[in-house]
Amino acid sequence: MICLYCLKNYNMEVTWTTIFKPGRKGLCSECCSNLEPIREETCEKCGREYDEQWFDNKHICTDCVAWENHPNYKEVKIKNTSIYKYNNFAKEFVAKWKYRGDYELIYAFSDEIKKTYKSKYKKVDYIITIPLSTERSYERGFNQSEAIAKIMDQKKTLKVLKKNETNKQSKKKKLERIHSENPFIMTGVKSTIDKKVLIVDDIYTTGTTMYQISKILYEAGASEISTFALFRG
Amino acid sequence: MTEHEILALLNGIRLLADEIPFDIQEINKLGLIKKELGLNNYNCLRCGNNDKNKFGKHFCLRCNNICYYCKNCIMMGKLSSCSELYSGPSTNTLEPTNKNYLNYDGEFTDEQKTASTKVIETIKQKSQLLIWAVCGAGKTEIIFPGLNFALQKGLNICLATPRTDVVHELTPRLKKAFPEIEITSLFGGSENKYKNSPITISTTHQLLRFYKKFDVLILDEIDAFPYNYDKSLQYAVNNARKDDSTFIMLSATPPNSINYNQQINKVIIPKRYHGNPLPLPKLEWIGDWEKSLLTKNNVPKKLQDFIEHSIREGRKPIVFVPNIPIGSVLQDKISESKFVYSSHENRKRIVEEFKEGKLKCLITTTILERGVTIPFVDVAVLGADDEIFNETALVQIAGRVGRKKEDTSGRVIFFHNGKTNEILKSIKHIKKINRLGGFE
Structure with a gap:
């Protein structure tokens, strides 16, 4: 088999890792070993792994405490799940996937994404994907959030949002992002009234995107909102 | 944007539309520029990848269709079924002259002399030559007279090697031997933009963007990793050469595929330049x-x-x-x-x-x-x-x-x-x- 990431040939060995952590096929053991799964103990809101430097109390990280005090997002309650830490390898991986455009890299996580979806989000009515600006769509050739939603359940995927043309989030500083205006708007009918929705993205960094979209969906009458991001930065 | 600028950018170079900072519509109007589809079934025109496992596909938001892409060379910019490659004709930088460019006064052994004459002949005939020279034979010096001859003819020269170390080692030696000639060195991480110069010293990796550029390509250490093992580098070397060009290979340990190839002339230098045998292990x-x-x-x-x-x-x-x-x-x-x-x-x-x-x-x-x-x-x-x-x-x-x-x-x-x-x-x-x- 050829490793999805490094393209080297490798043999699928049956080891304790492959038995207890299935769904890693697609990456060779060396690439796999560079991934850091998030362990059990996490922030109750954003899913960040417990680490003293980010936590004043055991339950909620300092970022989420700050969000609770944000004047625009008081009513928004976040419940995020992430699978991996956004470490250096993840950064390179995402860069190759999203910016270089190697779409199929996401298949390395198919099984893990499906597993999480089945165990946590079976009851959602809709999976909400995050739109890209026209320019970004052309540049990348695909939408990373839709790529993940497709692995979960394409039939439940709903594209009801539109993004105004703005600058890239990743080019902005943290404070700029948190206080930037909401670039998303609802399009079409209010199909999310009284629905359980799951917002899907690739990375949760400051949480800005998740808060902005959650707010719109909240105002559009969604009854339950949860979020999924493959990596937690 | 002028026609001149486009031709300079694509001078023996093949790029994706994404890599060209000019209006593509305007470029399409220029007769001299060649446009080709980047992929042909499971064949990547840029890197030569034809391994089905090294292609991906997805619904492409550019062409609104299922689109294939080459994973092998994706780090150079994604090449998909809907991508086009643009290339222009290679022009020479030097006018033909009788002037001597070479500044080297070292003496050649008889073996070195024979080999260096062979090099000049090969350049004249635009054919292929393998120089099998033992470790320590003075390989680099052997090609100097040939390079001088090629420069006098105004030809585009490339010295390629699989190894970055060798690029670093060759560059000062060549600059010293040809003090008047502009030399560009290319290797992974070399930031400066490519400049069209009479002599280019490059890793084989960096040749992937050249297209029918060079009249004389000299490849050192043909048997070294990763060239010997990476087909796309061999493809890159072939593509970087003009159709009608000279190809000279150097090695102390040539692989059989080259050594026994009837199309390639061969010259062996079994003696070290100091005339002593190789130590036996x-x-x-x-x-x-x-x-x-x-x-x-x-x-x-x-x-x-x-x-x-x-x-x-x-x-x-x-x-x-x-x-x-x-x-x-x-x-x-x-x-x-x-x-x-x-x-x-x-x-x-x-x-x-x-x-x-x-x-x-x-x-x-x-x-x-x-x-x-x-x-x-x-x-x-x-x-x-x-x-x-x-x-x-x-x-x-x-x-x-x-x-x-x-x-x-x-x-x-x-x-x-x-x-x-x-x-x-x-x-x-x-x-x-x-x-x-x-x-x-």
């Missing part, structure tokens, strides 16, 4: 040294003797090891030694320290098997029976010894736990070369 059996080294930290007695003996005689011992764990243990056990390997940050500096005598002993993986010339070295291979040490590697390693006029001999010892075929082949190889060189 000595074989020493040392039993199961690996276990005893890794579990008990025991350095094989015979290896220790070799190092001490060498140092006592005022010489410089280098120990080649098959892998990093072994090298690390040795470094800890042998006093005043340091270990270098490919990803070592200070690798260059450590080799310099060793050259200057600040270090008593150098331990290395196969990264130093080529391209290093250090006077007064003795060489040991620890675990010469490891599969990483094939015939080529062992011949190259033995070739590190006795390269300088002031030190033509030196010891080469292969420490092993059982003779492999590759060990025997390497000995046979060296004996054969020495026989050809008139030594018996």
